[in-house]
Amino acid sequence: MVEGGPIDVLTGDWLAELTMLILARTQAKRPGGGYARSFVRQMEQVMGTCLDRGIRVVANAGGLDPDGCAEAVAEVADRLGLSPTIAYVDGDNLLPRLDDLLAAGVDLPDLVTGEPLTEPGRFISANAYFGCWGIVEALDRGADIVVTGRTTDAAVVCGPAAWHHGWARDDWDALAGAVVAGHVIECGTQATGGNYSFFTEIPGLERAGFPWADIAADGSSVIGKHNGTGGAVTVGTVTSQLLYEIGAPGYLGPDVTARFDTIRLEQEAPDRVQISDTRGEPPPPTLKVSMNRLGGYRSDLAIGLTGLDVDAKAELVEAAFWRACPLAPEDFDEVSSRTVYTGKDDPASNEEAVAQWCLTVKDADEQKVGRGVSNAMNELALASIPGFFAARSGGGARAFGVHRAGLVPAGLVPQHVVVLGGDRTVVDSAAPEGDVSVEPVPAPPSEVPAGPTVPAPLGRVVGTRSGDKGGDANLGVFARTPEAWAWLDGFLTTDRLRHLLPEAADLEIERHLLPNLLSVNFVIRKLLGEGVAASTRQDGQAKSLGEWLRARVVDVPESLLESA
Template sequence: MIRIGNASGFYGDRFDAVREMLTGGDLDVLTGDYLAELTMLILGRDRLRDQNLGYARTFLRQLEESLALAVERGVRIVTNAGGLNPAGLAAAIRELATRQGLDVRVAHVEGDDLLGDGFPGALTANAYLGCWGIVECLNAGADVVVTGRVTDASLVAGPAAAHHGWTRADLDALAGATAAGHVIECGTQATGGNFAFFTEIGDLTHAGFPIAEIAADGSSVITKHPGTGGAVTVETVTAQLLYEIAGPRYLGPDVTTRFDTITLAPEGPDRVALTGTRGEPPPETVKVCVNTLDGFRNSMTFVLCGLDIEEKAALVRRQLDAAVGPDGLHWTLARTDHPDADTEQAASALLHVTVKTPDAKRAKAFSRASVELALASYPGATLTSPPGDGTPVGVYRPEFVPQSRIDQVAVLPDGTRRPVEPPTVFAGPVADTPADPAFTPGPTRRISLGTIVGARSGDKGGDANLGVWVRDPAAYPWLVHELTVERLRELLPEAAGLDIDRHPLPNLGAINFVLHGLLGQGVAASTRFDPQAKSLGEWLRSRHVDVPEAFL
């Protein structure tokens, strides 16, 4: 088997994780995932200022203190921190190695950047590449492989395929590695972070990052370094498997991974076996992450305390509409106030207002006009922040292009440019309609859904993903019958008018929902209270439903 660790789940994750993973135990490969749809927008704005930027600079600073350690321990590094400029980051790593007197072979992968290739007006346009460029780099002896926009799981599937000598035909093995990569890609979310039943997890003060031990057949064990915080359990792995997916067929550029075939089982403390994963050919197209700029935004929050909350909010709305015009203003009144409260904060509600406008001057004038109401509005008028400039709004949209349109190239340590051919065997669309299990009703008790159900939620552009699972497999038939699309709309009224996809996953005791359009134009443009839908699952778990007493 090959032992692959992860040290980053996003651009901004724990800085010391690279060093911790290199010193905490044995590894063959250390990966780092720095990219998300929002990150590509951030890097695109960086590159507008300086064409030499466009990569995750934090990763380079991490290597300054850890590259020598990786060389000493014989750990190879694979990361997508190259962002929009993998060649630039690879060159910077070579310069760093030279300064530190290290012999480090650095390679990188190109071909994801499709900007100017049919996406007019885009700030960034990057295809999700697969693992075979990484394989070429590792087979050529690279110690560090830098990529741009590859799928997150490819950072794990690539080293596994290179180590075990897999080909494109080894679909089950590739699917198993992809599933393992999906589990560890978000770092400590696999070891107890953001876990619904976090009070049952060991010490989360400083959670350890995850490791996938991947065998030649693609099966794996998910674990972490001994003595690190958090925990690896069947449920923490289940939660992460449900994160930001759609249906049972998880589409990737190299393989379609059948999430409805995955079997999880404990294999000792902090060890979970992931077996049985089946793979099918990939789709004919690959997704392209396209970001465009769409004006400016600014936000202010008014504190409304005590009596007449609705009337106070209405007055502010009339005043601000008159001052800057109602176009592009989005209002949310959060009734956090309590009657007869024993603290001022508990007696207060929050009125959030956001402006979205093509005019940067209007975005700034909006916050100034808000502050000017301080002595001319409702009693006790208070704002939570001073006025400020607006910030650019980025809009994400997914596009799809034929795999044959991608010119993926592995740039090897000696500078050789080796083209990576696209796949030639593809799968057609398949409808997934598993039959619902039988369920016999019994006595119930009205209680929070989260008493017996866990959840994990997140964003996919303007859509939200919401995965739920039962703790007791016997409760799964009840969950399937209880949590229909219509019932979900009742429990989450903000989703009442949305198109919702529902995907049962009996092998995981789970259902995954995709709520289309909940986040509007995506994270950077969303005016929703929770723009990345990270708390959507916790909201659902807090709702009261009639739960069979047999499961309590």
């Protein structure tokens, strides 16, 4: 990004819910080290060039220790003989304040259920999501490099845009446009063809280029990539990324609520997509708080079930395992078992003949899920089903984390901006109030195609993008023509989704329309249980959920298949 073409600001989003858990465990072993060390190494590679070219750097790589990260960057600069102005933004860490907040009547209710926080001592991280205004303050004070803690993914893009254009805190539409641009480029190559349903249409994906956002004074932007790099920037790749890890059309943030149902996309030129007309509303008066606690220990096993009689083999393996295990299922905090039918009829290879019986046991006591569990599996090797082999060994007990998303009044969590070698200033996190009315933009007029239907995979006519939101999963589905959208809108109801994805049949599902993007977004509550680190799904982050949906065979209008 630094050497491939002209940029003004190099931004980096380093944090996810799982990353915060990992950093918390790192910090426990190495106090002061709860930041992304890879960022420091990258600064060593490009810092000199950035300073020579006047490129600012803004990244939330500070994690749980933004001050430690800033000091590490300063050590690199000193070793290189460079003198950048380095600032960090902190104040997001609420872990030391949890008891005081609860004592003051601030119960940090759960984001989804509204249940108040209990047992604060069990948590190992608790960080409020900051917006962009601490970054703006740091840049106003001359920072060349800004390191933050838990800012939102889009804040590292919105901050430089608000600083450069001199936006006010109630420039809702401009802020919303910058948030949308930040959301598009926050996951790098996912905007240039990575994880794209129609990836066969994208050239050069063996080394996709990273995206950039050119943000105008009104908040509109052009998404592109450096010339000569792999991948592509198209309306499709941008639409796909817009659907990543979102909920309702009103995309809540600390600075603005960006209305995704007002976004307009246009292919301006090859590898150039313009985003315009995004409307914004005042944000909620609360900040989201990402919290992690250690949930206990787990052991995961999988036994190969090869060839014939898969159900009978699974039944025998399960019964024999519990007969050999020194503990019964009810002795564990949680037991999850399932048969995964991956074998094929008349298999042409050994691998094609294998299904799996999978088991996960969890408990607060590490000893319970340790050697006794693995020994029980080993005892079955010569004494149970024909063709027995371990498709996945438990490998002993391993710790897992549980994620919780809470809420805290924004006014209680100010942002502290520190310039190394200078003083500390404080930025209020509470946004101004406002009264804004926004209407969603309708889809282009079209009718459901008439004529015959034929069985075909749903993915022949629609794309998807899915991901994790704590214990929930989001599944965005997009059409590529108004005619396909007209059919998709009527066809893919919540009940239909339950039928196509039986795993979600008994779960709460929200359905949100984005007709301006020819898209519908589903939020499937608790599909991932207590979050990514605790999930027992094969894909604990739901990244492949959309591709599963696309593989399901449904009756599709023949005319849509012809146009696709």
